[in-house]
Amino acid sequence: MFLPLLLAALAGMTHVPAGSYEQLYGKGERVAVRAFSLDRDAVTRGQYQSFVRGHASWQRDAVGRDMADAGYLADWRSPRLAGGALDAPVTGVSWHAARAFCESHGKRLPTVAEWEYAAAASEHVRDASRDPAFRARVLEAYAKRGSGARAGTSTANVYGVRGLHDRVWEWTLDFNPAATAHRHGSAGHEHHAYCASAALGAADPSNYPAFMRYAVRSGLNERSTLSALGFRCAA
Amino acid sequence: MTHTASLPSQSVVARGALSALLATAALLATFSLAGCGAPAVAADIGERASVPVRTPSDEIVGQEVAVVTRAPNVPAPITRTHATKVIVNLDVIEKTMRLADSVEYTMWTFGGSVPGSFIRVREGDLVELHLRNAANSTMPHNIDLHAVTGPGGGAKSSLTLPGGESVFTFTAMNPGLFVYHCATSPVPMHMANGMYGMILVEPKAGLPKVDREFYVMQSEFYTKGKFGEHGLQSLDMDKGVDERPTYVVFNGSVGAIAGENALQAKVGERVRFFFGDAGPNLTSSFHLIGEVFDNVYGEGGSAVTQHNVQTTLVPSGGAVMVELGLEQPGDLILVDHSIFRAFNKGALGVLKVTGAANAKVFAVKKSIGAVGE
Numbered sequence: 001m002f003l004p005l006l007l008a009a010l011a012g013m014t015h016v017p018a019g020s021y022e023q024l025y026g027k028g029e030r031v032a033v034r035a036f037s038l039d040r041d042a043v044t045r046g047q048y049q050s051f052v053r054g055h056a057s058w059q060r061d062a063v064g065r066d067m068a069d070a071g072y073l074a075d076w077r078s079p080r081l082a083g084g085a086l087d088a089p090v091t092g093v094s095w096h097a098a099r100a101f102c103e104s105h106g107k108r109l110p111t112v113a114e115w116e117y118a119a120a121a122s123e124h125v126r127d128a129s130r131d132p133a134f135r136a137r138v139l140e141a142y143a144k145r146g147s148g149a150r151a152g153t154s155t156a157n158v159y160g161v162r163g164l165h166d167r168v169w170e171w172t173l174d175f176n177p178a179a180t181a182h183r184h185g186s187a188g189h190e191h192h193a194y195c196a197s198a199a200l201g202a203a204d205p206s207n208y209p210a211f212m213r214y215a216v217r218s219g220l221n222e223r224s225t226l227s228a229l230g231f232r233c234a235a
Numbered sequence: 236m237t238h239t240a241s242l243p244s245q246s247v248v249a250r251g252a253l254s255a256l257l258a259t260a261a262l263l264a265t266f267s268l269a270g271c272g273a274p275a276v277a278a279d280i281g282e283r284a285s286v287p288v289r290t291p292s293d294e295i296v297g298q299e300v301a302v303v304t305r306a307p308n309v310p311a312p313i314t315r316t317h318a319t320k321v322i323v324n325l326d327v328i329e330k331t332m333r334l335a336d337s338v339e340y341t342m343w344t345f346g347g348s349v350p351g352s353f354i355r356v357r358e359g360d361l362v363e364l365h366l367r368n369a370a371n372s373t374m375p376h377n378i379d380l381h382a383v384t385g386p387g388g389g390a391k392s393s394l395t396l397p398g399g400e401s402v403f404t405f406t407a408m409n410p411g412l413f414v415y416h417c418a419t420s421p422v423p424m425h426m427a428n429g430m431y432g433m434i435l436v437e438p439k440a441g442l443p444k445v446d447r448e449f450y451v452m453q454s455e456f457y458t459k460g461k462f463g464e465h466g467l468q469s470l471d472m473d474k475g476v477d478e479r480p481t482y483v484v485f486n487g488s489v490g491a492i493a494g495e496n497a498l499q500a501k502v503g504e505r506v507r508f509f510f511g512d513a514g515p516n517l518t519s520s521f522h523l524i525g526e527v528f529d530n531v532y533g534e535g536g537s538a539v540t541q542h543n544v545q546t547t548l549v550p551s552g553g554a555v556m557v558e559l560g561l562e563q564p565g566d567l568i569l570v571d572h573s574i575f576r577a578f579n580k581g582a583l584g585v586l587k588v589t590g591a592a593n594a595k596v597f598a599v600k601k602s603i604g605a606v607g608e
Contacts, residue, residue: 071398132473135472136472136473139469139470139472140469142373143341143373143469143470145373198420198421198422199421206472206476208424208472211420211421211424212374212420212421212424214420215374215375215394215419215420215421216375218394219375219394219395219396224396225398226396226397226398227370227371227398228373228397
């Protein structure tokens with residue numbers, strides 16, 4: 001047990017103990033999550049620059065449209081040079097690209113369950129998802145998205161994870177049950193993304209931050225890139 | 236002035252023809268339904284005859300790009316006498332805008348303004364709607380047009396990521412004035428942030444000719460700060476859930492159609508308001524202080540349902556068309572007659588009417604104001 005924890009810490013990761021979280025569409029049932037390790041911070045432009053320099057096939061001019069859409073690293077100065085703030089979260093990366101980055105570091109993307117579970121924590125408690133003050137803060141942070149904040153500057157939550165809410169949206173391994181249903185055989189939930197009917201079946205109709213994340217994920221496919229969508233890795 | 240006279244005779248003829256067509260369509264539908272459920276009796280057929288089951292059948296001739304306008308402007312009446320393919324381009328833009336003096340709010344918009352672009356098409360047109368979401372948007376967005384017969388009013392087919400575009404088509408089958416809005420989850424948030432506008436499906440026979448048309452939409456804002464509190468404000472979700480708006484405004488901000496931006500018209504003119512209520516929560520008691528609505532198309536439907544109306548009720552997510560002739564100069568005040576909203580929350584607008592006064596319409600005989608001046 002000690003060795004994995006030490007290695008995780010050295011790799012900028014933190015240990016998240018097993019627990020459970022309340023799924024948005026889960027009839028109030030809590031979903032169990034096994035212990036895992038999660039990057040303390042979102043992957044930065046600088047880190048991603050190192051990655052593409054070592055993996056030329058992921059440079060902007062080499063990536064096929066089946067791996068990322070035209071927005072891939074579109075704000076970079078050149079295919080090998082990120083420019084701008086190197087400590088800002090990298091954005092404009094597709095799911096394929098994010099996965100490849102994590103795999104090159106011996107890691108993987110977190111699942112939706114792992115991400116949501118870790119993101120339910122405030123600085124003080126492991127599950128603040130029903131705390132109105134926490135929720136209001138998250139909503140406020142989402143409203144200020146895109147203001148060019150740096151990674152690692154926000155307060156760490158109780159697990160030591162920073163910036164889950166106040167930087168960018170983040171990729172997850174199984175981000176969209178509808179889009180990935182053909183691979184995983186799970187049922188689609190595309191009706192949840194629109195209209196007032198989205199509230200039907202929701203565990204907590206007041207959890208607006210969760211609805212927003214759900215809507216963002218619903219719109220994505222594996223090639224999508226957004227100027228406010230980055231990622232971090234898990235293990 | 237009489238107002239029924241302003242209805243052109245051609246429209247009466249066309250309405251007659253339309254009714255006959257619809258009755259035929261309904262009759263056909265009745266026959267096709269006869270196979271299931273209870274057998275139709277004579278009285279039943281009579282009832283059903285007034286409910287059309289529509290099949291778009293107009294020949295689509297040509298194609299055009301819709302000219303859309305920002306409130307209070309309205310696109311020109313449609314003079315075409317045939318159906319066409321209309322391409323509507325709507326750009327979703329998130330941007331910080333004025334909500335009141337020294338008060339800003341990051342609004343989510345259709346077309347860069349609140350309310351969103353006014354769309355005008357003709358009954359029977361095939362509309363191809365292009366929804367583009369700006370690359371720097373933080374959220375995916377979509378559109379639900381109440382004029383659309385189809386899944387989610389288009390919302391199901393139009394979830395659009397930042398930097399993306401969605402396209403869907405629909406036939407504008409039902410004439411009338413309709414609200415559109417973003418329906419991305421969580422819907423109340425997208426609507427509370429300004430994502431609504433209106434689409435007019437002009438009846439085939441057109442609307443009666445008037446001299447001026449105005450686009451006014453009422454909506455609420457729920458801010459963390461109190462009414463008038465300076466600075467950049469953001470959504471207070473609790474106030475939204477409790478239906479306690481901080482602001483109730485016409486055309487997206489306090490004073491949007493007052494002062495220098497007051498609506499303008501002249502004595503002797505006939506004007507039409509396309510008035511919508513975006514909510515997200517409140518029903519509007521739309522009233523024009525100092526005038527009377529001569530014609531009201533109740534709930535934004537295609538027929539004049541009432542004359543000589545003081546205050547018309549406009550549901551959240553609904554609309555109304557009102558017409559009136561202007562007989563006297565002065566400032567006519569648009570209000571939601573739930574009057575605290577007008578006095579304390581911003582639901583005020585002005586229609587400035589200039590021209591010669593008619594003492595038979597109104598004359599001051601004795602007043603404190605007259606003495607003081």
